[in-house]
Amino acid sequence: MIALVLGLLFQLSPSYWQLAILAGFAAGLIVKGWWRGFAVGFVGILLSWIVYVVYAWVVFPTPRLISTLGEIVGIPGPILAVLAMLIGSLFGGLGGAIAAALRATIRTIR
Amino acid sequence: MNLLVLAISLIVIIVLSSVLGALMGIMNPAMGVWSVAREGAPASYEQLSVPGLHGEIRVIFDKLGVPHIYASSDEDAFFAIGYVHARDRLWQMDIQRRFAGGKLSEILGKDFVKKDLFMRILGLDRAAKASADTMRDTDKAGYALFEAYSRGVNYVIGDFERRAALPLEFKLIGYEPQLWTPEDSLAFARLMGWSLTNYFDPVDQSLLVSTLGKADVAQLFPVYSQFQAEFPIVPGDGSLADRSLRYTLEEVNAMDWFSQWATGLDFESSTFRDQVVKAATSILSMVSEAGDPPGELGLGSNHWTVSPSRSATGHAMLANDPHLSLQMPSLWYEIQLVTPSYMVYGASLAGVPVVLIGRNEHIAWGLTNVGIGVSDFYVETINPTNPDEYWFQGSWRKMNEMPVEIAVKGESPVKTSISLTVHGPVLTREGLAVTMRWTGFDQVTEANAILGVDKASSYTEFMNAIRQWGIPPQNFMYADDEGNIAVTAAGNYPTRNVRVSDGTELKVVGSRSLLNGTGDYEWTGSIPFEDIPHALNPAQGYLAGPNQMSTGARYPYLILSGWWDPAARAHRINDLLRSTDKPTFEDMQRFQSDIYDYFASLYVPRILKATSESVPTDQMVQGAIEYLRGWDFQMRKDEVAPTIWSYWLSAFYNATIRPAYEKGGLELGNIVYPTPETLWLLALNDPSSKWFSGDFDRTASAALETAVQALTQKLGSDTSSWSWGKVHVLYIRHLSGLAALSEGPFPEDGDAWTLMAAPHIHSDFTINAYSSAGPSWRIISDLSTGGSSVGVYPGGQSGNVASAHYSDELPLWQEYEYHVLLHPETAESFPADQTSSSVRMVPS
Numbered sequence: 001m002i003a004l005v006l007g008l009l010f011q012l013s014p015s016y017w018q019l020a021i022l023a024g025f026a027a028g029l030i031v032k033g034w035w036r037g038f039a040v041g042f043v044g045i046l047l048s049w050i051v052y053v054v055y056a057w058v059v060f061p062t063p064r065l066i067s068t069l070g071e072i073v074g075i076p077g078p079i080l081a082v083l084a085m086l087i088g089s090l091f092g093g094l095g096g097a098i099a100a101a102l103r104a105t106i107r108t109i110r
Numbered sequence: 111m112n113l114l115v116l117a118i119s120l121i122v123i124i125v126l127s128s129v130l131g132a133l134m135g136i137m138n139p140a141m142g143v144w145s146v147a148r149e150g151a152p153a154s155y156e157q158l159s160v161p162g163l164h165g166e167i168r169v170i171f172d173k174l175g176v177p178h179i180y181a182s183s184d185e186d187a188f189f190a191i192g193y194v195h196a197r198d199r200l201w202q203m204d205i206q207r208r209f210a211g212g213k214l215s216e217i218l219g220k221d222f223v224k225k226d227l228f229m230r231i232l233g234l235d236r237a238a239k240a241s242a243d244t245m246r247d248t249d250k251a252g253y254a255l256f257e258a259y260s261r262g263v264n265y266v267i268g269d270f271e272r273r274a275a276l277p278l279e280f281k282l283i284g285y286e287p288q289l290w291t292p293e294d295s296l297a298f299a300r301l302m303g304w305s306l307t308n309y310f311d312p313v314d315q316s317l318l319v320s321t322l323g324k325a326d327v328a329q330l331f332p333v334y335s336q337f338q339a340e341f342p343i344v345p346g347d348g349s350l351a352d353r354s355l356r357y358t359l360e361e362v363n364a365m366d367w368f369s370q371w372a373t374g375l376d377f378e379s380s381t382f383r384d385q386v387v388k389a390a391t392s393i394l395s396m397v398s399e400a401g402d403p404p405g406e407l408g409l410g411s412n413h414w415t416v417s418p419s420r421s422a423t424g425h426a427m428l429a430n431d432p433h434l435s436l437q438m439p440s441l442w443y444e445i446q447l448v449t450p451s452y453m454v455y456g457a458s459l460a461g462v463p464v465v466l467i468g469r470n471e472h473i474a475w476g477l478t479n480v481g482i483g484v485s486d487f488y489v490e491t492i493n494p495t496n497p498d499e500y501w502f503q504g505s506w507r508k509m510n511e512m513p514v515e516i517a518v519k520g521e522s523p524v525k526t527s528i529s530l531t532v533h534g535p536v537l538t539r540e541g542l543a544v545t546m547r548w549t550g551f552d553q554v555t556e557a558n559a560i561l562g563v564d565k566a567s568s569y570t571e572f573m574n575a576i577r578q579w580g581i582p583p584q585n586f587m588y589a590d591d592e593g594n595i596a597v598t599a600a601g602n603y604p605t606r607n608v609r610v611s612d613g614t615e616l617k618v619v620g621s622r623s624l625l626n627g628t629g630d631y632e633w634t635g636s637i638p639f640e641d642i643p644h645a646l647n648p649a650q651g652y653l654a655g656p657n658q659m660s661t662g663a664r665y666p667y668l669i670l671s672g673w674w675d676p677a678a679r680a681h682r683i684n685d686l687l688r689s690t691d692k693p694t695f696e697d698m699q700r701f702q703s704d705i706y707d708y709f710a711s712l713y714v715p716r717i718l719k720a721t722s723e724s725v726p727t728d729q730m731v732q733g734a735i736e737y738l739r740g741w742d743f744q745m746r747k748d749e750v751a752p753t754i755w756s757y758w759l760s761a762f763y764n765a766t767i768r769p770a771y772e773k774g775g776l777e778l779g780n781i782v783y784p785t786p787e788t789l790w791l792l793a794l795n796d797p798s799s800k801w802f803s804g805d806f807d808r809t810a811s812a813a814l815e816t817a818v819q820a821l822t823q824k825l826g827s828d829t830s831s832w833s834w835g836k837v838h839v840l841y842i843r844h845l846s847g848l849a850a851l852s853e854g855p856f857p858e859d860g861d862a863w864t865l866m867a868a869p870h871i872h873s874d875f876t877i878n879a880y881s882s883a884g885p886s887w888r889i890i891s892d893l894s895t896g897g898s899s900v901g902v903y904p905g906g907q908s909g910n911v912a913s914a915h916y917s918d919e920l921p922l923w924q925e926y927e928y929h930v931l932l933h934p935e936t937a938e939s940f941p942a943d944q945t946s947s948s949v950r951m952v953p954s
Contacts, residue, residue: 034115071849072850081137090126098119102116105112
């Protein structure tokens, strides 16, 4: 949920896409195990992307744009969009994994 | 384990960021391209608080996305023009000003360095800066309007950057726009001037004379064509009230315009001719590499107007369709402007805050290119002991050296310098040092002229406005609600004094050749406005100006260079207007979509005669003849005869002119070819000319066989499948070159010679893969009270591919349909059912 909320916040304001890592990191701080951290970061960012994309798809003329982008890049537009979502989610997951691993490392040191 | 996960995660993030960073930069929701979709569907109502406004501005966008601006002052209106131009076309504006200023390499890389260097040589930005400096001192009110326009553009730039909403092209290329200045508008206006006056025919002709000889060039490129003399735009023989040229058309054509008295140069010397070949080839190659080649035939425009006595409505009507390169986004942007001082509706150019072609409450006007050459090219005499000096009017002068630095994306800047003489920039030093003098090096006054036209409510006011018009010279067609029709070839035409071989002194405009640059062949003045070709309410009741000569052959200022359309469209529109008793509004539309090929009507019967006398045995050729025999010369896309005709013409040129050019070592595609009208007149007067290998009929028959072979190879042996639309397709290329943002290809009617111009044949008569030029804007105005105007262009108001208005006018244009140009007088009276969105701007 933290990753989802932070992910949406970052997407709705002009900012850097790398902040998905930060969103995932925030979510990963409260779970145990790096793999759980990865999961919450990944799923959180993915859900935030899905929310935004569905909103954009319905409200704005997004399908035409994505289709055109796909022509430019050489990949079908919807696949391009899904690819971007997965990559963003991957970064969120990595952020979550880093946070969870860091938390566990600090606890071990203590 | 945790440390390992930490380390691996960080490494993966770093690696993926560098590999996929560009893609994510484009695709991320926060700052990527998704905002483009958002901007493609603006809110139905928006209120903006804007510093510096004098009062409220209402902008209402109609169902086609055309903004109707209602402002309480001219300055506020210009702010709003800047706003809407930028909101819909910001990237187009930016790429255009970069092109004008020679700054494409900075964002696009080293492939554009040659283009940039050429534009730096032309110095459009220098002219714009000088104009802006002068305006600030002498025309503060005018300058304030350009500043207001810039503020409007910059308001949008700031807003886009705040919301990470820059247009798609900025995000794909990866850069941000700089702020807009009045100089940018003036530079783009001058770029349009260059695009319509970039004639290098003195260079071409000098090269041709040096390779083919004077006699051949005189035959292939007469000063005045008999065809042109039949239908000048201004009716009559060109004489002024008190003067006329003392020589006939034939006498002018017979003069040696490459002689010592005409040029100050020695074309009789083989050494000099060799030098000319080197210099001219160098210049033409440079121009071609800069992306400015002779280009497609058929670039020109149409306009015509009928007086009340000749009009079915009982009032004047005016039609205009400028033929330019078709592009996405379109060159044109429709707009309506209402202030306390004036109302105007028409087509503007994104980047320049005036309506260039349109109408207001009282007048309508249109433009076609005059085509008279306003450049001269000088051979400088270089000091043999100091190459930085040249001889001029009795002394050695030092050239000005202007350093140039061109920023190149991803590489070190390119540093060079441009040499300047009193004439202008040095274009080449290969063989000869040649400079160019062009009226466009002077200051920009055209925007002020058009602003005066936008506001004019009478013929007198209109003429006062176009007095300021300099470049490109344009045939301004005019009609008003008092029943007046007129045409004026407004522009700055520099003149030279030339003493002809019989001792007569003439005033000439332009030159057939390079000129001696030591000081005896200089510009000595310009044609006074009162002497410029013009007509008001001619007895014939109409005027038509599809790029033929503006005036008759006895005009006292002898026009020696330029480009005029090969008179096919002139013949056709004059035929239509003369044969139609009282054209209706619908007739005016029908004329704009006319696809009758006048040259086909001349040549095809002659081809049929030639092939009837020596009947070909090839069945395919016989089949082709049958198609031509039954043809009505309409260039329909679903017919076969147009295809055969076009391929015959190409084959005919390849058989006649091309061999001579190749033998002379000329670089094909970089140099002008004679027009079909010239070859037709030769065919009539001298069918055994060497150009036809001594026998026109045999050459014509052979060309038909060649055409059939070419078509068989391209389209197969089923002649019924050779429809014109298979080889004649329109492609409207996006300015970025990206196919995904372009439109087409579409099968298309017409060709280079029809009123509905659709050129696809290159200047060397090779067949292009696509046509990419034609009627860029069509407008027809009825000047009766409450009379309507209609218009259409092949594109849409928005440069945003996600917008519903990206290309929504294109289907209308393709079907020769129009939309009504709404021009309600007040925002309150704007029909709600025609409104798609609105913006209200209030002073903050």
